[in-house]
């Protein structure tokens with residue numbers, strides 16, 4: 001602690017700096033700025049206003065064959081009580097969890113027979129793509145939904161949800177959540193229900209607004225003309241599935257290539273069936289059924305189905321377009337910015 005005189009002296013120095021004490025005027029200026037908790041913007045202008053979107057995350061693929069053995073082992077080693085959710089997070093090699101891209105989180109979740117992933121609710125929004133298994137179900141706010149391979153099931157913000165499984169063998173699905181948002185917005189929290197399961201009744205997946213059966217999605221894709229087709233997952237009234245995350249599925253006939261896209265949105269893709277490759281910013285990534293790969297913002301991407309397949313390739317993806325559009329952050333290369341500005 002200094003004396004009152006010291007404090008008065010220090011305040012007087014801050015309010016009335018004596019310039020020209022240091023040979024380097026710039027260094028003196030920066031020192032002085034730091035003393036009053038400020039920093040010159042001009043030293044960081046290009047970093048804060050970069051010439052192009054600059055995601056930290058990099059394109060990456062998680063091969064199902066490589067991840068699944070560890071996930072199944074977790075089913076033996078980690079009990080349902082130990083793990084509120086038994087998930088292997090898909091962590092981008094350029095960042096730590098929860099970043100799959102800079103805005104999206106993905107994880108592979110496993111439930112074993114007669115287990116309960118206990119009921120909770122949280123601010124984060126989830127959309128799940130069912131990869132494999134029989135007899136799995138998720139209960140969302142009192143509605144129990146049977147899981148079928150290829151279905152997309154939503155867990156809207158703040159809805160109670162628990163997961164379970166009857167029958168034999170593992171149930172595995174891909175979780176997509178907006179968890180990276182909460183690194184910036186400190187608004188995310190969870191509440192646990194008093195019992196492991198929230199009371200629920202069975203519902204018909206074909207009429208539930210939070211289930212998108214694969215059979216219906218495939219029929220829509222197949223009804224479109226052309227070697228490449230894309231369909232959004234939309235609510236009955238045409239809106240995106242949430243204000244944060246959206247989703248779509250694509251069909252690529254054997255040998256077909258999708259249009260090249262470069263957008264500010266990022267995506268997590270999952271290969272529903274077939275095999276092929278994606279060219280992502282000049283890097284070629286080969287994939288097959290079960291694999292999951294990510295495309296960070298502004299990385300140009302284009303998919304190609306392998307030649308000589310007897311069936312089309314189907315891809316699922318979730319993305320952050322609804323959130324970016326709501327905030328006015330969505331841009332796609334080649335589209336005139338002026339038209340977007342007037343929206």
Ligand code: GTQ
Pocket residue numbers: 085087106107109122126161175177
């Ligand atoms: O199933 O509720 O992958 O709360 C991450 C957080 C799944 C879930 C995740 C979650 C869940």
